[in-house]
Amino acid sequence: MKIKFVKYTVMLVLTMVAVLGYAEVDSDFMTTMDDLNKSLTSNIAVNDAKAAEADAVEMKKMFDEVEAFFVKKPDAADGVKWAQESRDLSALIAKAVVSKDFDTASQAAVTLSKTCKACHKIYKKKD
């Protein structure tokens, strides 16, 4: 009984790792990013460096996934470029808030949001 339970647990964990590893860049993923972006904007505005850094780091990771998604997609060089730019902007924001440079972070966050918009215009299926 105990061995069976361990087996099932191991299988469940492996399945979850596999699913997460190939997470789709779908509408849920984008909704999460949108919310994270709003949270980041707010945290920069209230000068909460710790929370803003956490948001920016999380966004950077998500843009890595977006980049991987576009690399696999045919004829999506623009998408790859925008994902890379967004990842770099997320990194810049994380760095800026740690050094309490909230003005730079604010401006970079606006550029990041505009980059998202440019990408959505081409690749988002519906307005």
Add this chain to the structure above:
Amino acid sequence: MSNQSRRDFLLKAGLGFGGVALSGFLPGGGFFSAASAADLIDPLAPKNPQFPAKVKSVIWLHMDGAPSTLDLYDYKPELIKRVGQKLPDSFLKGIKSGVRGGDEAKLWVSNRQWKQYGESGAWFSDLLPNLAKHADELAFIKSSVTVGATHNISVLKLNTGDLNPGRPSLGAWVNYALGSANPDLPSYVVLYNDKKEPTGGAINWSSGFLPAVYQGAAFRPGESPILNLDRPDTVASAQQQGSLDLLKRLNQRKDFEQDYELKARTRAYELAARMEVAAPEAVDLSKETDSTKELYGLNDDISKGYGQVLLRARRLVERGVRFIQVVSGPLEIEGDSRNWDAHNNLEENHGKHARAVDKPIAGLLADLKDRGLLDSTLIVWTSEFGRTPFGQSGNGRDHNPYGYTQWVAGGGVKAGTTFGETDELGMQAQGKTVDTYDLHATVLQLLGLDHLKTTYLHNGRSERPTVVYGEVIKELLA
């Protein structure tokens, strides 16, 4: 120090410290509402801008229904050359099917004559002969873009920056950030020249999640601008004054001295009483000269309604109103009441609507300049979107949020310039585009407000007028 004054001092100091402590818990304890007791008493108390402002007032001219700026300002020789041809697919990159006009849509032009005006050489069609004379006072934004292709949604975005109701309009943000410069009038007024309220209604001048005190006050056309503003016939003037005096005496009793909630309510009642006199006077055109009335087109039936509204706008600017949102009204087109929304019969539609607004807007610019007010006022000519270069119904145009023209004029504006462009057929903006957020950020900048630092705490998040976007268009600034 006497016992009485010591007690007063302790009480006042306590309230002062308490007020500071309390400010963190007040709704929206944001940039401006690091609240003082004065804010609690009067949320519309004047507040300083964050940096020196270029203008004191904004007149926001919303052309309701979305004019075809391809038939007013955005001259496209290539469109004329290719008339009757299908719009090449290369011009539709990134555009969703909703506004593609179907496979049969052909490039179309109206019967326009085009000419360059002023030293700037700005293009105007023959629809706007009076405004064209002010070419060198305008700064065009020819790469305007927005989201959505239905009126209500895009009008909401134009005014609030969002596609869903709930966010404050730009005027409400201005009201919140700067307060009122005239204690006798609302500092955010909406004007329109129609029998009913404009498209979408009050959500377009709503205060959203900001306190309701910052919402716009809609002034109806006619002599009585605000509903129920007049004293009821059953109450005599002296009787009303007597009641107000008694109320004031009671409220001034010492035991109510520190009741800020009561003071706020009293202020609101007093404002209402003062508005009974000030609002009708502010919009009363009877003392305006005949030449001024003619300047605004009041002598022509087609421009009279809009002209009256713009003349009222000037009077409100003179009285310190911060933000005046003017919505153009419908006209009779083909026997029906229609705004600028020319899906068909654009020739008649734009012919009439242009005549209705051309002289009044030119008159407003000239009048503000003559009175020395143009330097301290910002005029914004805007719409929810533009229209397609391909035709619809044989003689109209469809909605186009992908590229259209707006303009600004007045204080702090780099007059006689053009920023941005659309492609050679006028379908999409190219290069650096200007979304509604960017226009809002630029308007706020001219009022001395940084859109990134004009914030309000709502549901635990710091919100701002430009949501997560917004860039000041520096090329438009003098």
